[in-house]
Amino acid sequence: MTTQNAPALDTTGSATQPVLQQVPALSVAGVSHSYGARKALNDVSFVVKPASFTALLGLNGAGKSTLFSLITRLFAVQSGQINIFGHDIGRTPGEALRLLGVVFQPRTVDLDLSLRQNLLYHAALHGISRREARARSEELLARIGLADRAGNKVRDLSGGQMRRLEIARALLHRPRLLLLDEATVGLDVKARADIVGHVRQLVTEQGIGVLWATHLFDEIAPTDDLVVLHQGRVLARGPVPQVIAEAGASDVNAAFARLTTQASPARSADA
Template structure:
């Protein structure tokens, strides 16, 4: 079963069509980069995937559950890290995570086991009592990732997660997320407008002017549309391009 299936999805803000009909799927354990210039429709797609916006046309299935007809089971399969941090800066790492566990209905014992597991996985165990305000950007992102994974979702969405991070932190975050895919079987959809965040073996979705203009393994897309990812991206996002 695919972790994510998007079928004939489109969306409009009044008369302006922000997403043209698109369909794609994401298998289990895969890292997929959603790449596009600013204004391409990435944020609208994330808002639909997370149900911040109601579906207008088409369907989204997460872990086999439809966001349209079975939203609660679908959302239980989903973990999200938004571009803007939503952590409470004045609480500790552990307090932020325990609050999230309580929202998901975990008992104290169940929550403690999940908390310890995620702190270990994110290399944050020794910092659990530190205030989030005192962490650097890279460690704050790790706390948000830990929070998103506490309820053991099948799909992790990261919306421009490297914004504001220095180059070394960006690189470390990308390596860490890909390791989660390979070792834990988690599927990841990572949105970005930065070409250097895409690896040749990643799955790749390129959006432009609300259209899905290319999809497939990144190196295959690059070869088909220009030889390098940079040339392919330039060609596919040229003004007026149509799939």
């Protein structure tokens, strides 16, 4: 029932009521995950605010993809809790997944189907009626500049265009949280900049909360929130300038280097 949910975005709050703070778009609280004996995530906690761009910075193998698999419920949470706009991903996955759009690191478009067919299939998986799905597809394809290619096979697209298509697809059901896992991997400089710019626009224009996993420092802007993930642990989190200052560094690159070298001896000590 929807009636039991108070309108979370109503922050005007009258004097008699407690101030309703904005529900985090994503909250990850004390999440640990193991593959057998190997611990992939260790007590990971952070939040993504609505209408914010949060960069999840970590090297390959830091646990980013495991974290994404947990948030999208491909794996069940072993310990800790993950909420999407307050909906527990384990207990009410339907509500949580409805608010979530995701672009995985490996390409997940059907190469033999057309752009439009890929979008319509995704819409059907979200129970969006055909007529509505068509309208939304045309609109999104126009926005990513691929309207004239709607009937072409995805196979004919460039890497950057495929990524744009995947982002459009992730937005089809109008999610309020968007996850992107290394979305610019394998793209050239221009395509990378296009994608990053496009996603930032979604944050400012549509108020979507974005979690952007990357290992590329130059994709992080000073106004972003940052979560530094290293060997399954969160080493730092907060607005970018704060993380840099706390690490006693001059930029993200140096902060990351300092944080990870500090963390590594500690890890080998308890190993």
